[in-house]
Amino acid sequence: MKGNFINKKNLIFILFVLLVSSITCHFNFAEATEGHKFSGEEIYAGVAFGQGDVAKLFPEVWSKENLKKLSTKESKRKALKLIAEMKEVDPDYFNNLEKAIYEKKDPKEVKELLTRSGKILKKVDPNISENTQVDSAEGACVTFVTWTAVAAIWVAVVAGAVVVASTVTNDKTSLMNEMLTKNMVERLN
Structure with a gap:
């Protein structure tokens, strides 16, 4: 009888440990990066070139x-x-990009900086x-910046949909620009 009681206690303890560990192990990448501050270079590399942990966000x-x-050594x-x-x-x-995201938390300034990056590029x-328009795999119209000197078909997305120093815009790309820059500020903070 006493051996059976100990087994029940052990079973309850094991179930409790499993429950607690399964709850604490389930968190997403955004929570894992909470408190981690990326440099402006890391932010830009992630958003513009699909490089590093920022791109995964x-x-x-x-x-x-x-x-x-894009995870090749060459890329x-x-x-x-x-x-x-x-x-x-x-x-x-x-x-300035890092400050706009972490200190000012200003999507408008982030968008202006990403637009300015096109001029720098x-x-x-x-x-x-600057004005190459294509449909993405998701079916949304996005603006791409093609860096032809890097490779014939190597395409870098600047902020996903930010029109870089371009006069070509429409309501859909404008809305995507707003959403993506807002998401940048929210997800990186």
């Missing part, structure tokens, strides 16, 4: 398939090179096409 922009394609090297060249053109750009490489 934007599945509406970067599908798992695209993230896998990472090219993105880092481009970011370094952007810093040469505008040394304060990435600090154009100075880095005049072959960048």
